[in-house]
Amino acid sequence: MTRTTARLAAMFAAFSAVPALAGGITLDARVLRVETVAGTERLTPAAKAVPGDHMVYVLAYKNTGDQAARDVVLNNPVPADMLYRGAGDGGEPEMSVDGVQFGPLASLTVAGTDGSRRPARLTDVRQLRWHLNQAIAPGASGQVSFHAVVR
Amino acid sequence: MRLLELRIGRRAWAGAVASATALIACLSINPVHAATEAGTAIRNVAQVQYGIDGQTSTIASNPVSTRVDELIDFTVDPLPACSNPTGDVTAVGFEILNTGNGDESFIIGEPVATGNFQVTGLAADANDNGCYEPGIDPRIPAGTETPLLRPFARYRVFVLGTGTLDGSTVELPVSSRFGRRRVGEVITGAGESGSDVVIGGTGGHVNGRPIRTTSVQEVQAELVKTQAIKARDGSETPMRGAIITYTLEGRFTGGGTASDVVIADPIPAGTAYVAGSLKLDGAALSDAGDGDAGNFNGSGISVALGNVPAPATRTVSFQVRIQ
Structure with missing residues (x-):
């Protein structure tokens, strides 16, 4: 009985999704679905989707500490089964097709079927990285976002 | 040999x-799309790295998860004609292709023909070779449900009849097991792995594209x-x-x-x-x-x-x- 309770407590700790907090910056992730109603795009929180749905991932950061945070870098792998479609808020991220080399899309290549390399396409992008130019003052917040489609 | x-x-x-x-x-080959399978959870966790007071920290965001629901989509297309002997019967083949993202079965409706072709029944393509073979391909009644088809798996069926196909049309109506529905309709919990079913652009019902047989082409x-x-x-x-x-x-x-x-x-x-x-x-x-x-x-x-x-x-x- 005691063991069961302890295990449940451990599971609860693992699954309770509170924004992580360590020394001042919090990072809150959300996913929204782009719905077009009468020609107008609308973003709605979405726990469910079907292939082809257009989603927006939003990463909201906030400095809850009392000192400025510098050299802030946000990292987000493009989730498995999603195809990257482009940047949203917060400017164009650096992109990577292999998680090693980052840069603008035009600087990236992937191996073609015949062994030669071809220019990377948005759908080849597997990792995104945003370097924030400015320090985040205590209490300040912001967000970046990217668009992707369910494969 | x-x-x-x-x-x-x-x-x-x-x-x-x-x-x-x-x-x-011409044999039409449908491209195989790797749509995400129904029931899949698409998870996302971001990271932020930052420096405060010369000390670098990295933290992860909360995970967000999106469950992929099952989209009901399929096509019904005529098969190329075959030349093997079929006795007094003329067979018109159709291919039902599951273009959705879950295992689905489909219900084969009553075929409709115009012109000089009279429908006498339906047969399943038992050996999946696209050609009707009497004695191999069994007769099936209208209303038959196909076996569960994996995404992009196909089921072939023949409309059997007599008379000439010249100038005739043969139409095969096929429905998903959810029947004719509104596009975008959601059926809660009815999909694969407990996902919801979402009716795709066909509205759950396709009339196998009518064919007009002309000897010229x-x-x-x-x-x-x-x-x-x-x-x-x-x-x-x-x-x-x-x-x-x-x-x-x-x-x-x-x-x-x-x-x-x-x-x-x-x-x-x-x-x-x-x-x-x-x-x-x-x-x-x-x-x-x-x-x-x-x-x-x-x-x-x-x-x-x-x-x-x-x-x-x-x-x-x-x-x-x-x-």
């Missing part, structure tokens, strides 16, 4: 007899093989050392173009290919698999004819020596 072969596009006909007749039509192909034996003594006796000249005549009639045509024939057992004897329409072809159309690969010859607009006759010949 496969004695000779006429390949057109991705289809092949082989005959153990000296001639083969084939009705040609179809190419008829026939491959006729003949042989001439010449023995050393001048006779036509098939004795050791005698030379057999095989002639393969591909006859293309009707209208339209047969695409990617290949005539191929293995060298018969007990004989040896006579080097340099391969000819197309009387002109010599090289034996090597090089720039020209001909090739001898050690066990058989093949001649690639490319696209052949009908009407046309192309003649391939080669020689073997009896061992």
Whole structure:
């Protein structure tokens, strides 16, 4: 009985999704679905989707500490089964097709079927990285976002 | 044993007899899309790295998860005509393709025909070869539910009837197991792995595209093989050392173009290919698999004819020596 309770407590700790907090910056992730109603795009929180749905991932950061945070870098792998479609808020991220080399899309290549390399396409992008130019003052917040489609 | 072969596009006909007749039509190959399987949870966790007071920290965001629901989508398309004997029955094939992202079954409705074609029933393509074979492909009643089809798996069915297809249309209505629905309708919990079902753009019901059969657009192909034996003594006796000249005549009639045509024939057992004897329409072809159309690969010859607009006759010949 005691063991069961302890295990449940451990599971609860693992699954309770509170924004992580360590020394001042919090990072809150959300996913929204782009719905077009009468020609107008609308973003709605979405726990469910079907292939082809257009989603927006939003990463909201906030400095809850009392000192400025510098050299802030946000990292987000493009989730498995999603195809990257482009940047949203917060400017164009650096992109990577292999998680090693980052840069603008035009600087990236992937191996073609015949062994030669071809220019990377948005759908080849597997990792995104945003370097924030400015320090985040205590209490300040912001967000970046990217668009992707369910494969 | 496969004695000779006429390949057109991705289809092949082989005959153990000296001639083969084939009705040609384009085989449409549907691209396979790797849609995310219903029930999949797409998870996302971001990270932020930052420095405060010279100390660098990295933290992860909360995970967000999106469950992929099951989209009901499928197509119903006519199959190319076949030339195999079907007795008094004419068969029109249809292919049901599950273009959704979950395992689904589909309900085959009552076929509808116009013109001089009278529907007499339905049959399942038991061996999935796209051609109705009486005695192999069982009759099924309208309303039959297909087995569960994996995403991008297909089920082939034949509308059987009598009369002529010339100028007729044959339509096969097919529904998902959820029936005719509103596009975008959600059926909670009815999908794979507990996901919801979302009715795709077909509204859960497709009328197999009506076909209009016109003889003008179809190419008829026939491959006729003949042989001439010449023995050393001048006779036509098939004795050791005698030379057999095989002639393969591909006859293309009707209208339209047969695409990617290949005539191929293995060298018969007990004989040896006579080097340099391969000819197309009387002109010599090289034996090597090089720039020209001909090739001898050690066990058989093949001649690639490319696209052949009908009407046309192309003649391939080669020689073997009896061992």
